[in-house]
Amino acid sequence: MKTRLFLFDIDGTLIASGGAGEKALTLAIKERFGANDSLEGIEIAGRTDTGIARRIFERYGVEPNTENLTGFLDCYLRHLETRLPATKGGVLPGILQLLEELKKRPAVAVALLTGNIRAGAKLKLTHYGVWHFFEFGAFADDHHDRNRLGKFAQDRARETHGAPFAPDQIFVLGDTPHDIDCGKAFGAKTVAIATGRYSVEELRAHRPDFLFQDLSNVADVLSTLGL
Ligand SMILES: [Mg+2]
Known part of the structure; x- marks a missing residue:
């Protein structure tokens, strides 16, 4: 029986797509609205x-x-599909080994909690060869407010495993303060990793339960998280 659930963010946590996502957005704006937009002022x-x-x-x-x-x-998805192979990116340090270790543990379920729409998540993670690790996910298709996504992940976890996971047995892993807020919004444990745009100091200010510079020391990550 699965007793722990790991919910991973994608960009800046599992992978760096080298700006492919943002480039696809600007191309979609150009195509749909005829504008050259730098996305300045849009978080x-x-x-x-x-x-x-x-x-x-x-x-x-x-x-x-x-x-x-x-x-x-x-339109964004069409551009994302062509930008991904044209952009230098990759899986972030320790991620592949961590996912392999988590999959070996019978009590652990591994899934996604991401601001990507599902089809975009699948394009990105298939491109980087890690899509198959994830049993299910909560995506931007479910709600545009990230803080509402935890409930969808919990519902899918219960559907998939036939029993609910207690919030304190759920770990939300992400690279931004929004990931920390999103995990706290449903009482999950929050794991912040400074492999995206935010530094360890910036993330610390948002008081995650766990904080890593990166996940390269997989043995240390597993023992810190009690596995
Ligand atoms: Mg992220």
Whole structure:
């Protein structure tokens, strides 16, 4: 029986996509709205794709209805698929070994909690060869507010394993203050990793339960997390 659930963020936590996601967004804006947009003033890291699309729509006076959001995100996905192989990125330090170790432990379930839409998450993680590690996920398709995603992850965990996971048996791993807030929002343990845009000091200010510079020392990470 699974008693612990690890929920991973994607960008800056599992992988660095070398800006492929942001490039795909700017290409989608160019295609849909005819504008050259640097995305300045639009927060990307730790936000959801659907939340980011809504901010972009505000800028261009576009109604955030389902048809417009779907059209824009489909366009983003097409560009993401071509940008990923054209951009230098990779799996972050220790991630591959950590995922392999977690999968060996019968009590541990491994899944995603990410601001990516599901199709974008699949494109990115398939490109970097790690999609198969994850049993299920909560995605930006579920809600545009990241702090609401924990409930979707908990529901899917219960559906997949037939029993709920207690919030204090759930670890939310991410690289931004938004990941920490999102984990705290449903009482999970929060694990912050400074492999994205935020430093250890910046993340510490948001009081995660665990904090790592990176996950390269897998044995230390596992023992720190009580595994
Ligand atoms: Mg991230």
